[in-house]
Amino acid sequence: MTALPSVGARHAPGLREESDASVIERSREDPDAFAALFDRYADDIHRYIARRLGTEAADDLMAETFVIAFQRRHHYDPTRPLARPWLYGIATNLVGQHRRAEARRLRALSRAASEASGERSGEAEPLADRVAARVSAESSRAAPAGALAKLPARHRDVLLVIAWGDLDYAEAAQALDIPVGTVRSRLHRARKKLREALGGSDPTAPADGTDEQEKNTETEESARG
Template identity: 55%
Template structure:
């Protein structure tokens, strides 16, 4: 007696199997859509996050034949697609960050600050610092800080060399520290008041 077919174990297997059975791709959506949505919501607000998430998975589905099957996780690939889409909405993100800095409230999406880390949403200077970063530096910093990607995953997501990730992250952290007037010689206790990714 044979049981149900074994379900694919990793993302590469899901994608490969979806070439023959497209409905299998829904498993990839189930695994990663909540994280992609959360990341997009933090960047652009809840309304835009719905669109970004849907479009990310539509693009992923349409381009799944080009996925590098030697990589077991599609996470960096999906975040890369989402980052590109967010980049197209860059002006909205910058307006939202500047509004947050000016008023302490997000004018792009009501109660966005409730869904952000309290330490980030509460600091208007941080919003100004994030808005002032170049798009490339902001993508790297927020993929590390909000999507919790490692350096190699960020490199894969954005299609840039690992050294570029390191230099952009270093530059972004330095600019954020400067904007927040953080002295690098602060003690660890003093640094606890600030987001850990500025260290």
């Protein structure tokens, strides 16, 4: 596996503000420059993979994401100033190589949280008090994890790269190499299935409860059928 340039390498003052595309272009002649991209996005990519596959897998796949990106830097489109969609696309493809592991993890989270909730009533004081908050949090994740596990992989990718990767529709389309219309359609169907499974709630929806693009898609879907 090709090694990355030294992570955390020092760069000239002011270069932190240059665009991702400029960093990548500069790294073609100066490989150490690529470390700036790692500094900017490694934590986000790790967090995204960890939510899908767990922390242990994320440690390896985050590093692999940047190794692959480094190897492909000569093919990066310099007209795209932000590299986030590109990196999330690589990360999502790596997650895709572990579909069964992801589904197993989601089902296990669902079972574990449900079992913890069921055992709460049998716990003696003060142990029950100490674990009550943890059990409550686990219980709140049980149903969503189970519902996510049942989604088709292509729908789950769109949903989670937007909800957990914080990409917009255009960025998700770039990351997954699909048309924006396909992103909208898959996201709408995924969230519809989640709401049906969770009694109308959607833990992946924006925190403020608004998503104008999603509302527009719902309107179009209703008009068609």
